[in-house]
Amino acid sequence: MIMMERHPHIIDARDLRKVFGDFAAVDGISFHLLSGECLGILGPNGAGKTSTIRMIYGSSPMTSGSLQVFGLDIRREWRTIKSRIGVCHQENNLDPDLSVLKNLEVFAGYFSIPRGEATQRAEKLLRFIALDHRRNDTVTSLSGGMMRRLVLARALINEPRLLILDEPTTGLDPQSRHQVWEKLDQLRTDGLSILLTTHYMEEAAYLCDRLIIIDHGKILVQGKPKDLIREYAGRDVIEVLNPDSELLDFVKSSQFMHDSLDRRLIVYGQESDHIFEKMADHYCVENCIRRMATLEDVFLRLTGRDLRE
Amino acid sequence: MNRSIQWNISLRFMRVWHRNFIVYKKIWKINFLPPILEPLFYILAFGIGLGALVGHINYQGREISYVAFIAPALLSINMMYNAFFENTYASFVRMYYQKTFDAIMATPLSVSEVIVGEIVWGATKSLIATAIMLAVVSLFGLVQYPYGLLVLPLSFLAGMAFGAVGMLFTGITPSIDMFNLPIFLFITPMFLFSGTFFPLNDLPVWAQKIALAFPLTHLVTLTRGLCLGVVGVNLLFGLLYLILFSLIFIPIALRAMHRRLVR
Structure with missing residues (x-):
């Protein structure tokens, strides 16, 4: 506990790089994780999420940069x-032989936990x-959801100070996903520091x-979910299906943040935008949906809509 | 680059050994069957069947029965098989299909400790199987004691040697099916031409020289000497060979596994 007070940064990564051949999976990222915080790393497939956290839990040597966990150098005190x-x-890597x-x-x-103690903790x-x-x-x-929960329990057997989760709910049904979230929320409330990667925006927001948010091994933005949404997607969003040219011209001439896709126009507005209200009243008949801006809007605006395969 | 993570080896490797031991214990009855039945089958087929044709064999100036000749070879082959197959197929399954190594690598263990634990486990399996087989073979009066007891530590050493080679192949094989290659090129020729089922002297001289490079040749000589109670300084050479073989191949296997696992 004394150490944690001296080092409020659970993770302190500076200019972290991981290079495979001539491909930089992680290309100079710097971030920190505060004690008791839940930090999410978001990014499309291949953005460098897993490479980043593998360096933190000591399974992958970094190419360059500095990385301190609990105030200790990962290279020396791994x-x-x-x-x-x-x-x-x-991946589910529970031991099928046991x-x-x-x-x-x-x-x-x-973790060299004595047998009696181990059984107690396990129970x-x-x-x-x-x-x-x-x-x-x-x-x-076990079902997929049960296995995930068991993986979570296994990660807690050493009473860790930092929990690292790589896409904890990928492939789970909604019921199982919510059950995992509930457990994680409980752990977070108890003060456990958590680092997770995900591409479920709902999970990140929750x-x-x-x-x-990272892409191509670099950090695009970082901040609180609400701040990111306000800054990069506004407050309300109007989606227009098959917009006519009049509307397109109107939006282009205005100052609105917007994305014009093949068959869809997405306009991002702030609460105080009167024109936004006007547009909603004036141009939208049946082909409009007005909704709150989400993290997914932020994500897609920043990382683009191209498929990552 | 993080060399300490990769090469650091402490006694923690025994945790990996222990994990394998727990799994082994779960089905010990099935694990015990092969070393009990195999020598019985061989003694029946080779001793009674083939032995009748062969009669007696002259080994280092002594007349011994064919069964007494091959019993130490069966023990040696058993040591080789147990360690080699444990550190090829079984280790590969744990590494590749079950992702067991990935899970362990996120704990305080180093990669080297995981691999050393696997090799020492392979050697232990060789020791357990040898102990059982030795007991069975002894029932037929084919082992001279007390020298015969030295076969036990020898089986552990042999397990380290063959396990290290197996682990090396696990480190470089692209798929589990490719293990056929080292088995066909390495294990099978040794099985047949290491002085196992006929004396090395029956081979042409050039073949005898090749056979001397095989670790199994030296292992068979050692085991045979101990089982027959014919112990001399000449056995030290084989012992030295197996120790050196292990000392060379364990680091090579570790290196291959690092290349594979540490990315």
Whole structure:
């Protein structure tokens, strides 16, 4: 605890780079994570999210830059750092050769947690994720949502000070996703520092205090979700399907932030925009939808609408 | 670049060993079957069937039965198989399909500790299987004690040697099917031409020289010497060979696995 007070920055990354051959997966990013904060890294596929966090949990050596976790240098004190981090990988890498309970107990062994203590923690975590009734089942018999929760429990077995989650709810059904969110929210409320990557905007908006949007290995913007929305997508959005040329001209001549797509016009407005109100009244009949601006608008405006494959 | 993460080895590798041991214990009855049944089958087929044709064999000036000749070879092959297959197919499955190594790499263990743990586990499997097989073979009076007991530590050393080679192939193989290649080019020739089922002297001289490069040749010589109670200074050469072989191939295997896992 004393160390945490001396180092309010749980993560302090400066000019971090990761190069594979002549491809820079992470191209000089700097950010920090404060104690007790939930920081989200957003970006399209291949933006460098996973490469970034793999360096932080010590599975991937950085090419250059400096990286301190808990105020310690990852290059020198990696073992101490790794012992205080919990990681949920993107891929399910539970141990299929072991039962639900054994998965937690054996994992505790990697952290040199004594056996009795390990069993106690495992039982407590199984209750936390509501899987105690499945403790002796094989992990392959669990549903996708249950496996995710077990991965989360496994990441908590060493009572980490920092939880790192790589796309924690990808591939889950809405019920399971919300259950995972609820657990994460609970952990966040308890003061755990969390770093997560996601491409679900809803997830980022729901869980994260602060966001970093990255693309091509570089940070595009960072800030609080609400601030980012206000700054990059305004407050209200009007989507117009098949807009006529009169409307297009009107929008182009005005000062509105807008995106003109093939068959759709998206106009971003602030609350105080009277013209925006006027446009809504004047031009919109049936082909308009007015809605609140979301993080997804911010994301698509900043990273573009091209497919990432 | 983060060399310390990659090469640091502490006793923590035993955690990986322990994980494999827990899985092994779960189905120990099935794991115990091959080393019990295999020598029985071989002794039946080769001892009673083929042995009747071969009669006795002259080994280092002694007349021994064919079964007594091949029993140490069976033990040696068993050591090779247990370690090699554990650190090829089984390790590959854990690494590639189950992502077990990825999960462990996010804990305080280093990559080297994961790999050393795997190799030491392979050697342990070789030791367990050898202990069982030795007991079975002893029932037929084919092992001279107390020297025969030294076969146990030898099986661990042999496990390290063959496990390291297996791990090297795991580090460089593109897919699990490609293990057929080292098995066909490395394991099968050794199985047949290491003085296992006929004395090396029966081979042409050039082939004898090639056979001397095989680790299995030296292992068979050692095991045979210990089982027959014919122990001399000449055995030290084989022992030295296996130790050197391990000391060379373990770092090479570690390097191959680093290339594969640390990106």
